[in-house]
Amino acid sequence: xxxxxxxxxxxxxxxxxxxxxxxxxxxxxxxxxxxxxxxxxxxxxxxxxxxxxxxxxxxxxxxxxxxxxxxxxxxxxxxxxxxxxxxxxxxxxxxxxxxxxxxxxxxxxxxxxxxxxxxxxxxxxxxxxxxxxxxxxxxxxxxxxxxxxxxxxxxxxxxxxxxxxxxxxxxxxxxxxxxxxxxxxxxxxxxxxxxxxxxxxxxxxxxxxxxxx
Amino acid sequence: xxxxxxxxxxxxxxxxxxxxxxxxxxxxxxxxxxxxxxxxxxxxxxxxxxxxxxxxxxxxxxxxxxxxxxxxxxxxxxxxxxxxxxxxxxxxxxxxxxxxxxxxxxxxxxxxxxxxxxxxxxxxxxxxxxxxxxxxxxxxxxxxxxxxxxxxxxxxxxxxxxxxxxxxxxxxxxxxxxxxxxxxxxxxxxxxxxxxxxxxxxxxxxxxxxxxx
Amino acid sequence: xxxxxxxxxxxxxxxxxxxxxxxxxxxxxxxxxxxxxxxxxxxxxxxxxxxxxxxxxxxxxxxxxxxxxxxxxxxxxxxxxxxxxxxxxxxxxxxxxxxxxxxxxxxxxxxxxxxxxxxxxxxxxxxxxxxxxxxxxxxxxxxxxxxxxxxxxxxxxxxxxxxxxxxxxxxxxxxxxxxxxxxxxxxxxxxxxxxxxxxxxxxxxxxxxxxxx
Numbered sequence: 140x141x142x143x144x145x146x147x148x149x150x151x152x153x154x155x156x157x158x159x160x161x162x163x164x165x166x167x168x169x170x171x172x173x174x175x176x177x178x179x180x181x182x183x184x185x186x187x188x189x190x191x192x193x194x195x196x197x198x199x200x201x202x203x204x205x206x207x208x209x210x211x212x213x214x215x216x217x218x219x220x221x222x223x224x225x226x227x228x229x230x231x232x233x234x235x236x237x238x239x240x241x242x243x244x245x246x247x248x249x250x251x252x253x254x255x256x257x258x259x260x261x262x263x264x265x266x267x268x269x270x271x272x273x274x275x276x277x278x279x280x281x282x283x284x285x286x287x288x289x290x291x292x293x294x295x296x297x298x299x300x301x302x303x304x305x306x307x308x309x310x311x312x313x314x315x316x317x318x319x320x321x322x323x324x325x326x327x328x329x330x331x332x333x334x335x336x337x338x339x340x341x342x343x344x345x346x347x348x349x350x351x352x
Numbered sequence: 353x354x355x356x357x358x359x360x361x362x363x364x365x366x367x368x369x370x371x372x373x374x375x376x377x378x379x380x381x382x383x384x385x386x387x388x389x390x391x392x393x394x395x396x397x398x399x400x401x402x403x404x405x406x407x408x409x410x411x412x413x414x415x416x417x418x419x420x421x422x423x424x425x426x427x428x429x430x431x432x433x434x435x436x437x438x439x440x441x442x443x444x445x446x447x448x449x450x451x452x453x454x455x456x457x458x459x460x461x462x463x464x465x466x467x468x469x470x471x472x473x474x475x476x477x478x479x480x481x482x483x484x485x486x487x488x489x490x491x492x493x494x495x496x497x498x499x500x501x502x503x504x505x506x507x508x509x510x511x512x513x514x515x516x517x518x519x520x521x522x523x524x525x526x527x528x529x530x531x532x533x534x535x536x537x538x539x540x541x542x543x544x545x546x547x548x549x550x551x552x553x554x555x556x557x558x559x560x561x562x563x564x565x
Numbered sequence: 566x567x568x569x570x571x572x573x574x575x576x577x578x579x580x581x582x583x584x585x586x587x588x589x590x591x592x593x594x595x596x597x598x599x600x601x602x603x604x605x606x607x608x609x610x611x612x613x614x615x616x617x618x619x620x621x622x623x624x625x626x627x628x629x630x631x632x633x634x635x636x637x638x639x640x641x642x643x644x645x646x647x648x649x650x651x652x653x654x655x656x657x658x659x660x661x662x663x664x665x666x667x668x669x670x671x672x673x674x675x676x677x678x679x680x681x682x683x684x685x686x687x688x689x690x691x692x693x694x695x696x697x698x699x700x701x702x703x704x705x706x707x708x709x710x711x712x713x714x715x716x717x718x719x720x721x722x723x724x725x726x727x728x729x730x731x732x733x734x735x736x737x738x739x740x741x742x743x744x745x746x747x748x749x750x751x752x753x754x755x756x757x758x759x760x761x762x763x764x765x766x767x768x769x770x771x772x773x774x775x776x777x778x
Contacts, residue, residue: 166771167773169717169771169773170771170772170773171773171774172713172717172718173718173770173771173772174713174717174718174770174771175717175718175719175767175768175769175770175771176768176769176770176771177717177723177724177768178714178716178717178718178723178768179717179771181716181717181723182717192623196409196622196623197405197409197416197419198414198415198419199412199414199415199625201625202624202625203623206623206624206686206690209687209689209690209693212689212693213689223771226771226773260419261422263422263425263426264419264422267422267425278496282495282496282708283704283708283713283714283717284713285498285711285712285713286498287385287387287496287497287498288391288496290391290394291382291385291387291388291390291391291392291394291395291496292385292386292387292388292391293388297390297391297394298390341388342388342389342390342391343388343389344386344387344388344389345379345382345383345386345387345388345389345392345436345439346383346386347380347382347383347384347439348384409622410618410622410629410632411627411628411632412625412627412628473632474635476635476638476639477632477635480635480638491709495708495709498711499711500598500600500709500710500711501604501709503604503607504595504598504600504601504603504604504605504607504608504709505598505599505600505601505604506601510603510604510607511603554601555601555602555603555604556601556602557599557600557601557602558592558595558596558599558600558601558602558605558649558652559596559599560593560595560596560597560652561597
């Protein structure tokens, strides 16, 4: 069949960064809706950990990461609170944030593939699992902020996740050694996402004006 | 106690049609919100498979259908893409769609009852399981399109599902042979739904103008 | 380690009251959106039982309460229908409702702590479990009513749940006898919540006006 590289300990460290970055972007969204401090923390934690949670619930993969390791909840909560304190500074670091968020997308996607691979899922489900892990947290954030999810409307976000997952799961038949494989996937995913932001790559949109049923 | 007819292989074929039909109606809704192609596919798949997914998660019934058989994901995704290509045509086929959607409601309801029955749920839960399977996908679609779910506001949709499930689970004490039973349920549910659309049957509405707490 | 008092049978009775109260407040919200009767019942049941359902799904704690005991579904549904009939009266009983809703918050929080404690969760997860059980139903209600959840924006609601859970799980080191412990937690939580309503205690808000990314 097909194999995947083992989870790297570097991935582990990157996952803390990813959780913090996604919680901070969610906190900024919370601030735009004038949520209170508790709401900011909750939205941050739900966004940062929601993708992995939905994946685990769909795959029946228990216990959930943050139930087994509540430190993830703490990281997300603290990152959200820090965002409140440093909002002006955080905002000026917009570019740094986009990079951190992109790292989050790629790292979460790889982690999601790993989990599906551990439960012996088929290749399509491994890729879907990566995509859910990378993208579903942002969808929850937008639902809770009462907006049509950005994921469905703009930018190459889900697509980057799918390409990343596809490469991670198959290495396109190259079969390099595991460390190189992980590194290549990370570089590919991050480059794709940053290029997509820089050059405003977008999928074509489907615009339909028929009346409601 | 009470028994239910075995799942028919006809039901199996009808379930493919139902998945495609629900994905296509979701794709039209996505087009009204100017989603991109990836978003259209995702909304289609979530709508078509979301009801069964929620049911399985609530009943702890793993693995999920589309995890075990990713072909369902492919059907939903392809149906959504076809809708993009044929939007004008699809729109003109409005009546055909309403019929397909009604078939979906009835087939999903029966499939949902089957699953609950397999896990030895009690009669009320069998009916609720059918209703969730038939209706929850549309609720997810409306949440993701940022609207109050149509299900809660209009038409006999959930009610048709409940009556269909009740008949399917009990045959109202008639106990015909299984094939006839399945057929009768299908005919009953489909007729009810189409009559409800044709004559605009609606539940009474609860209108309350008290101020917010 | 740390221990928690056994669930009291009084808690059991209070949980019926809590389910009914939360279903009734949801029914009023449904009436403001002109939902039909079936929608009112569904919104009531989802609000009243949604918190515990999300908790159980996240903890992998099956079967769900309402699947094992469909009587809870019936209580929520009947309470919602009664609200339709008595809407004017119910509205006049605003203060009684706030008290019942506060009882619901505290009772659900304690029940959520109990469940997490039964599955040997760590202290932070016990408290989060209590908070999810107490608060998530209202978040589902607001999502389905197409609003930014009240929970994230106003009043001490989640915070009361956290303090209640923290006291319930640790008794702050006092270790009284179980009945007294349960009673003290109940009195503490209820007082906090009612004081928060009476004196309009609020968390500071995070207001951020940076443009969207």
